[in-house]
Amino acid sequence: MNSGNVTTGGPSSHLPPHRELLSPAPISKPPRKRSGSLAWATGQRDGILGKIQLECRTQPWTSTVPHAPAMGLELYLNLLSQPSRAVYIFAKKNGIPFELRTVDIIKGQHRSKEFFQINSLQKVPVLKDGDFILTESSAILIYLSCKYQTADHWYPSDLQARARVHEYLGWHADCIRGTFGVPMWVQVLGPLIGVQVPEEKVERNRTAIDQALQWLENKFLGDRLFLAGQQVTLADLMALEELMQPVAVGYELFKGRPRLAAWRERVEAFLGAELCQEAHSLILSILEQAAKKTLPTPPPEVYPTMLLRIARIP
Amino acid sequence: MGLELYLDLLSQPCRAVYIFAKKNGIPFELRIVDLIKGQHLSDAFAQVNPLKKVPALKDGDFTLTESVAILLYLTRKYKVPDYWYPQDLQARARVDEYLAWQHTTLRRSCLRALWHKVMFPVFLDEPVSPQTLAATLAELDVNLQLLEDKFLQNKAFLTGPHISLADLVAITELMHPVGAGCQVFESRPKLATWRQRVEAAVGEDLFREAHEVILKAKDFPPADPTIKQKLMPWVLAMIR
Secondary structure, eight states: OOOOOEOOOOOOOOOOOHHHHHHHOOOOSSSOOOSOOOOOOHHHHHHHHOOOOOOOOEEEOTTTSSSSSOEEEEEEEEEEHHHHHHHHHHHHHHOOEEEEEEOOOTTGGGGGGHHHOTTOOSSSSSSEEEEEEESSHHHHHHHHHTTTTOGGGGGGHHHHHHHHHHHHHHHHHHHHHHHHTHHIIIIIHHHHTTOOOHHHHHHHHHHHHHHHHHHHHIIITSSSSSSBBBBOOOOHHHHHHHHHHHTTTTOOTTTTTTTHHHHHHHHHHHHOOHHHHHHHHHHHTTTHHHHHHOOOOOOGGGHHHHHHHTTOOO | OOOOEEETOOOOOOOHHHHHHHHTTHHHHHEEEEEGGGGSSSHHHHHHHOOOOOOOETTTTEESSSSHHHHHHHHTOOOOOOOOOOSSSHHHHHHHHHHHHHHHHHHHHHHHHIIIIIIIIIIIIOOOOOHHHHHHHHHHHHHHIIIIIIIIISSSSSSHHHHHHHHHHHHHHHHHHHHOOOOOOTTTTHHHHHHHHHHHHHHHHHHHHHHTGGGGGGOOOOOHHHHHHHHHHHHHHHHH
């Protein structure tokens, strides 16, 4: 079974043949230390994040920022990442105080030695609660809901209702996660390093998305108000944020799906327009940023993982 | 009707559910859904689970799919010993973390290892290119390393000093490439001793019983053409 080819193309003639990039290559120079700059979007003072009124303190996460001894809850996130957004929204919606640590994934901050100390898996989101470090968005959401005793509907204590949340999360890991991120890789992230994903794979992904949406609408939503019952749960948050990813690059997921569209409206109404705008602004501006060429250039050291991710597209 | 569990011990998540229920003395009716005969694709089974997957649980009118959801449901309903899914917030978060991580990583590698190494060439008579097999086994290697380095480290079990759902899910996954003839534990002494501890905690007889089917996967007779035709779309979708 052919796991697929990655076609290198575009203007990046400095790229070595992809075969070389896929094998672990020695890094010719150490990663540049960031000098306290925030994630790229905040570099534009009047840009998107400049307009966001964050209630929590935002600290750029770099090795040069000294850590205060007794730090409260820290969330290492990037709002370009679907699971990061789910965690962010949940914390904000529930008034959970936290220090936001933005990890610039396009610039490769997640691959730095410093971030490795936070999460050896080199991914976001990550939660740090004193000495306790936790990865995996669903684990983080469950932890937060229990520790901060959020309203029961998020993660119901009722045996069967809670089972429905986990049932959704299990299916989500198989059929939504990975699949719904592909369009972003095809249209924005791949081109950023001069990689074009073959049309055949794009079509296959479209079909997979379509099928997943059918199941989402028919099995999970059905004639209920939300995915795991009649109230908003962690399931709806995880789902919404995954769906926003292809929406951000122009996929009309809700067209011809009135029940799913109505669900989305209900979830967003529940979360509040302001919070949704805050959490979604960055991802929803991604095409514009790509067109204006204001996205940062990924450093060469992140190419191998990016290429690996693209190669895994079925 | 009491609790019904729709299982096929060929499937990793089914093994975890089976072992958990038996170990904890949870009474259930075992409903075998024979995957290599395509029983999961039948209309009858679609009534139980329209997603056509095992494991599935039926508790009176309540039907539940997804192995982690089933394991957690059984944990809570039957009040099993705390160590399986601790009440302690941070200890439990560790189990949640592993259960979330494994789904798209180790689980996927173990499944592909079995199908690329054995099931495609032997059972389905479909050749797999050496490059594909090599890539699959390389990915398995990476995930086994992560299992050791990030999760097990120097602990007795994946999330602490006691066995938990994480260990049960992990071990049943790893038996997939073992069944395919991969040397999962031979070059990994840390994982090998962890495996011994898990088997001892579960009970060696129960462990053996649950793994009889997968350990014979290499010897499955080739599928007849009708079955093969029926199974191919499902297999291709599953392997992705």
